[in-house]
Structure formats: C-alpha cells, structure tokens
Amino acid sequence: MELTARQTLGSFGFYNAFTSLSGTHKKFSYYTFFQYKKGNGWRPNSEFNSYNFYTNLNYQVTENTKVGIDITKMTYLSQQPGGLTDEMFEQDPRQSNRSRNWFNVDWNLYAFHLDHKFNQNNSVNLRFFGLNANRYSVGFRPNRVATIDDNSERDLIKGDFENWGTEFRYLKRYSLGNIQSIGITGIRYYHGYNHSTQGFGSTGSDANFNYLPGEDNLLNDYEFPNKNLSLFWENIFFLNDKLSITPGVRFENIKTSAEGYYAVVYRDLAGNILERNVVEESRKNNRSFLLGV
Secondary structure, three states, X not given: OEEEEEEEEOOOOOEEEEEEEEEEEOOEEEEEEEEEEEEOOOOOOOOXXXXXXXXXXXXXXXXXXXXXXXXXXXXXXXXXXXXXXXXXXXXXXXXXXXXXXXXXXXXXXXXXXXXXXXOOOEEEEEXXXXXXXXXXXXXXXXXXXXXXXXXXXXXXXXXXXXXXXXXXXXXXXXXXXXXXXXXXXXXXXXXXXXXXXXXEOOOOOOOOOXXXXXXXXXXXXXXXXXXXXXXXXXXXXXXXXXXXXOXXXXXXXXXXXXXXXXXXXXXXXXXXXXXXXXXXXXXXXXXXXXXXX
C-alpha cells in the first residue's frame, strides 16, 4: 500500500491538495486519487475551484481473466473576467468589466472492462463505458467585449450529456512464414444524447444557473440523439526487427438527428418583449462509409 499527499500554495490565493492511494492485496489491485484546487486568478473576477476524483479497481478472477472498473468525477466552477480589446489591454491588461459571468462543469465518467487470454496467441477485451455530464455558462455576453454591463438579464446556456457505448476486440498473434503478425478485429456501438438550451438567466451576480420563469425566457431547446456502429480490422506485419507495416480498415454507420426549436424575440427601446416567434426544427442524417489506411 502506498499513500501520497501533496499540498501546494501559490500566488493569487492558489491552493492545491492532492492525495492518492494505491496497492494490491492478493488478486485485488487499486489506485485512487482526490484533488482539490482553488485560486483567485491574476485578473479580478477570475476565481475558480475544482474537485477531481478518480478510482481504478481490478480483480484477477483467474490466471487468464481480469475485470476492472474506472470511475471519474470532476466538478469545476470558475468566474469569467471577460475579454479585452487591444485598447483595453494597453490601458490595463489586468482589468475586467465582467463580474457576473460564470462557467460550471460536472463530469461523471465510468467504464467496465474485461480481459481474457485463451492462450498466448489469442485474447479478447470487452469494454463498457458511459458519461453523465453537464456544462453551464451564464453571464452578460454582448457582441462587443468593451460594452459596459447594464445589469440586465444574463445569457444562460445549458448542455446536458448522457452517452454510453460498448466495444469488443479480439487479438490474435500468428506468423506467415517468417513474418510475425498481430491482428485485431472488433465491433463498437455508441449511443449519445445531448440536450442543449439557451435563454435568460437572473440579473444577479452569483453563479445561478436557473432560467427566469416563463416560457418566453427560453430562446432555444434542442435534443441531439445519435448512434454509431462500427466494425474494424487492423494488422501489424513485422517484416524484420526494424520495419513493420500496419494496414487497417473500418466501417462506420452514423445516425444523427436534431429536434427542437429556436425563438426570435423582438424588443422595444425599453427592452420590453414585443413579439416572440418560434421556429420548430427536425433534422436527421444517416450515412455509412469505409475508412482504410
């Protein structure tokens, strides 16, 4: 068993804590770590903090069979100080005219894998993987970075992701006369679902990622389901100790689609909504192709 702990201090309120634990016990092996970081940033309105956790667990079921899991969780919140024009940079490169802009990520990854050796020349690998995550941003986002914040409703963009897939690979070692070769073939399936929305957020300055109540405050709402099935083959031919060639071929079938709407809002000079037109959209795209190297 090995335990590692590191503490780091730096300028502008930077602090980093890293702790890891690893070891083996009979047929069981493990590695895990946790990391925390925070800081205020070189410019004002650029504070951040993040949490990152990872663990890998493996179990040797038999001499030829091993199973394992991987889990990753990462959360990140940062304040965005905004961009600078050339003129603003020359005046003061550390200035910021954005105090209400925030960016947040919550990432959850997981994987299960199985490795089995039939003999020295034949083995298989099975992997199942997935992702549950979101990515949010809120702030005052005009077209010109020099525009002064008018403390109006902030622009809020939210993305949610639910993706998973599986892959099976078969590896074979063989020889063609005096040429040693390693071939691999397999199949992979991927299922993705992304949900994207955009609208008006609060007028506050905190990291609030909730839309203002009322359907008029949601400007677009889209779902992006997609599927991908692929078959592949690759082979390494060792012509001698210093030279090898690796041909391969991959067939891809991809299905993507988009369902949702976007709204066009017209306002008067006082900022009141005069009209809101909604445009519905539905798109699908199916294609297959062959890749070779």
